[in-house]
Amino acid sequence: MSLAKILVVDDELSMREMLSNFLKNEGYRVLAVDNGEEAVARVRDEEPQVVLLDMKMAGMDGIETLAQIRELNKDTSIIIITAYGTMGNVVEAMKLGIYDYITKPFDVEKLKRLIERALKAQRLSKQVPSLQQKLEEKYRLENIVGKNPQMFEVYKRIGKVVDNKATVLVTGETGTGKELVARAIHFNGLLKERPFVVVDCASLPQDILESELFGHEKGAFTGAIAKKLGKFEIAHGGTLFLDEVGNLTLAIQAKLLRVLQEKQIQRVGGTKPIKINVRIIAATHRDLEKAVKENSFREDLYYRLNVVLIPLPALRRRKDDIPLLVEHFLRQYRSESKGKIKYVPPETMNLLMNYSWPGNVRELENIIERAVVMGKESTILPEDLPSEISEASYISYPDLTAGKTFLKQRVVNLERKLIIEALEKTGWVQTKAAKLLGISRRIIRYKMQKYGIEKPS
Ligand SMILES: Nc1ncnc2c1ncn2[C@@H]1O[C@H](COP(=O)(O)OP(=O)(O)OP(=O)(O)O)[C@@H](O)[C@H]1O
Ligand SMILES: [Mg+2]
Known part of the structure; x- marks a missing residue:
């Protein structure tokens, strides 16, 4: 989502400047004009989301301007600014379709809330319901799979933060x-209708990352041919996801810390702070x-980010899941492969x-996914798995945190591994290997057969 564009129409210079500065500070893109004709042209060319329209202007008056803007653009929200005591105009304007009106002198905070509400209403009416629903569906909490205590x-921790902005x-x-x-x-959460913006702090060179985060002004550096909004501005009102934040250089960490403390940014090459x-x-x-102990990550930034910590367990620490x-993934990819697959037999599991x-x-x-797509059978066989899995399993040590129902399999694996080790140590002389293991030659023979252990040729 890009930033909302607001057109200010007022023939009074001081008013235009005051409104423009205020709105820019709020992070909006602002266009300002001093007459009705110009306003209509800008609406046609720039399609602002909101128009702030002064009703009393020299030349083409507010009502006429309003009528023409409406004619051109049905979606833009028009907020009219009127002097006290001209309510007749307001009624006329209402009929032409304005979002709301505000009377002079007014409180800018009130105007700000009005604009925010207008934009929200636009977003709600414009949203393609299926897309939003799809996203919400995809990221429903039920789609995070796992019943391991971790x-x-x-x-529990997600539950603590969905309804606030921590x-x-x-x-x-x-x-x-x-x-x-x-x-x-x-x-x-609360912000689900607002943008979710991702910045991958690991994939970009750090100097590019800075303008990616904070934006830059035209001419800020060679190659900055146009003004660019940073991800902070684009995420305004929503969530900014700083992925791989541990990869930031100390210089950018310092800048990020300041932004988080002051809740305002400055575009690269810019001088004005933007809230x-x-x-x-x-x-x-x-x-x-x-990283903090090693001085590669700032301690103060660490504490600012670590308000609510959600550590995710490695899969090998929750094998019961x-x-x-x-x-879960079978169901997901089964629907994509039109029901071809599949069942996972115990050997594969x-x-x-x-x-x-x-x-x-x-x-x-x-x-x-690969097994579902590649497998010809309706079951996923061990040979449908990559070799590192079918082979590595026999030499991995038992993982004591895993589910106890698999103890038998784990003991078998360990036994197999120890027999192979003993045989390798003794040059595949079965009597010697058996002695090492404290078992008889007959038993080692039997186990070798059972586990399919053969001297490599
Ligand atoms: N608990 C889970 N339940 C269902 N799917 C999961 C779960 N955890 C991860 N996934 C899936 O695994 C894939 C990887 O997850 P994700 O990209 O969130 O990991 P990540 O920690 O950000 O990885 P990286 O460090 O590589 O960026 C995604 O397709 C995600 O949907
Ligand atoms: Mg990731």
Whole structure:
């Protein structure tokens, strides 16, 4: 969403300047003209969302201007400014379709609220309902899958912040769902109709990042051929998601801290402060506390971001959720593959349970998607999984935090691993390996057969 554009129409210079400055400070884009003809032209060319129209002007008067603007543009919200005692005009204006009126002298704060309400009404009427619904649907809290106690703690913390604008810090390894949680907070909360704007602090060179965040004025540096709004301004009234905030350089950290403290920004190359009102959700895979100790992250910024902390557990620390997640992604991709797949047999599930998931939920999601798309059968077989999963599972140590129902499988895996180790150490001489393990030759033979262990050729 871009910033709202407001057209100020008043033949009095001091009024135009006062209104323009005030509205610019509020973060709006402002156009100002001193007569009706010019106003009509600007409405046609620039399509402002709101027009502030003085009723008493020399030349083409307010009512005539209003009628022509309405003719051109049915969507723009017109707020008329009248002198006290000219209510007759207001009634006429109402008939032509204005949003509201305000009488001089007026309180700018009141005007500001009026504009905000007009813009909100526009957004609500303009929203394609299906798109908004889709977003809300997609990020419904029910779509965050997991019933491990650590996930309940996550839900509890999300619940604490959906209905307010507290700053949130989401931490967790790659693929644990940081962005998912950030979006869920936004789309289930107060600000869900306002913009959700993402800045990836890791992917951009830091000098570009600064103008990405704060915008820049025309000519601020070589290549700044036009004024550019920063993400802070674009997110005004909504949520700004600072992804990988741990990757910011100390210089930008200092600037960000100041912005958060003063709640205003300055575009690069600009001199005027611009007020901003955004909810901040930051995310990082880095251990910020450690970064603070190592002096690569500012302590004061850390405390400002870490108002409500939502740490996301690694998938290997909540393996009991794997079957649920598999079912969730199967359902998701099943509908995309027109119901072709699928069932996950226990052999495959065991492999999934034993893998350590360095890429966490994203890795699991990708694997299910691939298996659904590539698999020819209606079941996902072990050979539909990437080799690192089918192979790594046998050499991974049991993870004691995982569900106890899989103890048997884990013991089997460990046993298999130990037998292979013993055989390798003894050059595949079965009697020696058996001795190492404290079992008989007959038993090692039996187990080798059972687990399909063969001397590599
Ligand atoms: N608990 C969960 N339930 C359902 N889906 C999840 C869950 N956690 C993550 N996902 C899915 O996994 C994928 C990765 O999640 P997301 O992008 O939020 O992770 P991230 O922590 O931001 O990763 P990165 O650090 O790589 O940016 C997304 O498709 C997301 O929908
Ligand atoms: Mg992410």
